[in-house]
Amino acid sequence: MGGSFVMLCVRCRTAEARPDSVRCELCEAAERLDGRTHLGGRRRVPVSGTAVLRSPVALGWATAGLFALVGLTDMVAAVLDLVMAGFADQAAGGDWSVEDDWTVAERFSAYATYFWSLVYLSSVVVFLVWFRRTRVNAEVFDPYGHTMLRGWAIGGWFVPVVSLWFPRRIASETWYASVSPADRRGPLLLNLWWGAFLLDNAVSQFVARQLDRAEEVDEIARAYRYVAYSELFSVVHAVIAVLFVLALTGRQNTRAHQPWPPAAPGPVPEVPDAPAPEKV
Numbered sequence: 026m027g028g029s030f031v032m033l034c035v036r037c038r039t040a041e042a043r044p045d046s047v048r049c050e051l052c053e054a055a056e057r058l059d060g061r062t063h064l065g066g067r068r069r070v071p072v073s074g075t076a077v078l079r080s081p082v083a084l085g086w087a088t089a090g091l092f093a094l095v096g097l098t099d100m101v102a103a104v105l106d107l108v109m110a111g112f113a114d115q116a117a118g119g120d121w122s123v124e125d126d127w128t129v130a131e132r133f134s135a136y137a138t139y140f141w142s143l144v145y146l147s148s149v150v151v152f153l154v155w156f157r158r159t160r161v162n163a164e165v166f167d168p169y170g171h172t173m174l175r176g177w178a179i180g181g182w183f184v185p186v187v188s189l190w191f192p193r194r195i196a197s198e199t200w201y202a203s204v205s206p207a208d209r210r211g212p213l214l215l216n217l218w219w220g221a222f223l224l225d226n227a228v229s230q231f232v233a234r235q236l237d238r239a240e241e242v243d244e245i246a247r248a249y250r251y252v253a254y255s256e257l258f259s260v261v262h263a264v265i266a267v268l269f270v271l272a273l274t275g276r277q278n279t280r281a282h283q284p285w286p287p288a289a290p291g292p293v294p295e296v297p298d299a300p301a302p303e304k305v
Contacts, residue, residue, distance in 0.1 A: 042089035076164035084155040085274030089272040091148035096263025098141040099256045105134045106253035113246030161203035193219045
C-alpha cells in the first residue's frame, strides 16, 4: 500500500493540516483567539466587518464568456495577420497584384481590432467587479487569512511595478480562503493563469514594437507572423483565464453551501422498531 496523503495547512503552508480540516492545530487555535498572527511570513491585516457574502456565479459566467469572446476574436485576428503576411511575402517577391486583396484584409483586420478593443475593455470591467466580489467573499469565509487590504483587489492592477505580483497574492489568498473539505486542489491553475497573463502581456508588447519598426516589405511580413503567433498564445491565455474564473467561482459557490467547520461524526441515532399491527 502507498503512503498516506499529507496536506499542508492552507494558512501557514508549513504544518500538516488536521485530518478533518484544512488548517493545522496552531492556526485553528490562533483563529479562535484573535487571528493576529503572521501568515506565510507576512503580517495579517484586519478586514472590514461589513463583508457580506454574495454569489459570484453570475459575474463569474459573464467574465468567462467575455474572456472566451476575447480569445475567439484573437483567433480571427491571427488568421487575418497570417493572410496579410502571405500577401506581404508575395509583394516582397515582386508580385504587387495582391495589393487590393491586402488592402481588404487590412480593413477586416481593423474591424477585428476595433471589436476586440470593445470586448476586451468590457471583460476588464466585469472581471474587476468579479475579482473584488470573490475577495470580499473570502473575507467572510476566512477573516484572518489576508495580508492585503480589500482595495488592492482593484488598485493592485493599476499601480506600476506592484501590479506584477499584488493581484496574484490577492488571488492566492482568495483561493485558499475559499477552500472546503471537499475541494483540496492546489494552486496549479492559479499559477498557470498568472504566468500566462504576464507572458502574454510581455510578448504582445514585444511584437507590437516589431510591427511598428518594420519598414521593408519582408520585415512587415515577418512582423505580421510574430503578431499572429502572439495572438494565438493570447487564445491559450484566454482559455486558461476562463478555467481559472470558473474554478474559483465554483469553489466559492461550493464553499458557501457547506458547513464550516465540518461537523464531527456522531453516533447514529437508534430508530425505534415499528409497532406491531393490531389484530382485528
